[in-house]
């Protein structure tokens with residue numbers, strides 16, 4: 032594609048050199064530049080892409096997108112100066128891949144908790160309506176029948192556009208994408224043509240990045256100004272109500288969902304049990320009973336969000352029911368590990384104070400024995416939430432084993448101590464076992480009849496991150512190995 036076509040719609044300050052060159056690819060990482068590429072120099076948090084321009088040229092870049100004045104051989108290298116290279120990366124990536132989001136139904140899901148769960152529920156319902164669906168999110172990206180692992184929940188704009196392009200090639204009709212607050216702030220989803228935006232909830236998280244809850248909220252709010260057709264909002268959440276208020280003059284539809292406040296789509300007759308939750312799904316076009324296989328009130332909210340999306344697309348109640356009921360579980364979300372013992376083990380991805388509260392209150396509803404929590408907090412991520420997580424778990428669990436969870440570059444024992452600060456305020460029944468495998472072993476070896484052991488934080492992850500190393504760590508397998516060892 033010619034440079035002049037790639038830069039269509041780009042807000043350009045200055046251009047040096049020819050726009051007639053053919054471009055074979057785009058990269059914002061000098062190490063990944065190939066022959067006849069555009070290199071986009073980004074001023075990041077750790078480093079500055081402008082420092083790597085020589086390397087990018089050596090590797091074959093023939094065009095540069097920059098924010099700073101630079102000196103290069105203008106005969107051979109085209110230089111495009113812009114105000115914002117993250118925004119420009121999104122624009123040129125979308126152009127390069129033929130603006131794929133305009134050729135499909137794109138659904139964005141944002142909020143602190145529930146994003147991944149909702150993407151899988153939406154996929155299940157739309158598939159029952161015979162639509163081929165792609166996913167972009169924490170558990171990787173689903174394109175056709177393949178799963179591609181990504182390190183971010185919402186990848187960089189270049190990768191998003193590339194994935195959407197491949198989805199179109201696979202004749203995918205819709206894509207449901209988790210939209211993190213970081214991605215909204217860092218313009219990864221700019222120029223994505225969203226049909227629908229879904230808001231789940233907002234609670235304390237990522238303050239290492241956003242500093243204040245208000246900034247965090249404002250980042251999320253951006254999505255609801257980007258959608259073209261419909262915003263789907265959890266009206267029981269205080270921030271959900273703010274989004275409805277702030278966007279009320281936009282020329283798009285709003286569907287609210289909830290259990291408490293008056294909503295367009297709502298649940299009644301809710302009956303909770305350990306293996307799921309039954310409820311009546313009410314819509315302006317009628318009601319239907321749902322037997323949902325993931326327990327907890329939070330699951331009702333996730334199901335309502337997915338049902339609202341399907342409802343907007345005119346999918347009938349019976350198909351919505353079929354789609355919701357055919358989800359037997361989502362990996363690492365309230366996943367019950369089969370132990371064949373008189374105690375239970377549940378793996379759950381809860382890693383925020385709110386997520387932990389939701390999963391523990393759900394367990395509390397059915398527990399006949401003790402609730403034992405094995406959990407920790409991630410390293411190099413929001414430190415302020417650690418004691419709050421500790422206090423939350425301290426409130427709801429009978430016994431706590433505080434351990435590691437992806438320490439990254441931090442000293443694991445110190446992270447555990449940060450969590451224990453909060454635990455101590457409300458509960459004295461805890462121990463510190465920094466090694467997570469040993470912590471799980473302790474919980475299982477000391478389990479009593481009817482105990483429910485919650486392994487919180489890792490969810491679907493089958494690895495642990497220590498320093499820069501990603502080491503195998505599959506809690507399902509670890510539990511089974513410990514049980515086997517105990518049989519000997």
Ligand SMILES: CC(=O)N[C@H]1[C@@H](OP(=O)(O)OP(=O)(O)OC[C@H]2O[C@@H](n3ccc(=O)[nH]c3=O)[C@H](O)[C@@H]2O)O[C@H](CO)[C@@H](O)[C@@H]1O[C@H](C)C(=O)N[C@@H](C)C(=O)N[C@H](CCC(=O)O)C(=O)O
Nearest residue numbers: 059060061073075076077078080083183184185187211213
């Ligand atoms: C804070 C943050 O989000 N940082 C993201 C950001 O990095 P950065 O801009 O700071 O990059 P940098 O290291 O300073 O480098 C600047 C530029 O120089 C380039 N470079 C660097 C070295 C070199 O040799 N050559 C070169 O060209 C880099 O490619 C980059 O373009 O841009 C990078 C490229 O897109 C992202 O990978 C990176 O995400 C990091 C890995 C990250 O961990 N982000 C987390 C916090 C995140 O985004 N999380 C959210 C939410 C998850 C949740 O909900 O829990 C997510 O969506 O995943």
Ligand SMILES: Nc1ncnc2c1ncn2[C@@H]1O[C@H](COP(=O)(O)OP(=O)(O)OP(=O)(O)O)[C@@H](O)[C@H]1O
Nearest residue numbers: 143144145146147148169329364380381386389390
């Ligand atoms: N609607 C919800 N409200 C509160 N907690 C929830 C909700 N849905 C799920 N959870 C809890 O949060 C955990 C993470 O759920 P999920 O992966 O769907 O959220 P997420 O927003 O995608 O999180 P992340 O972006 O960090 O992956 C679940 O394992 C569960 O404990």
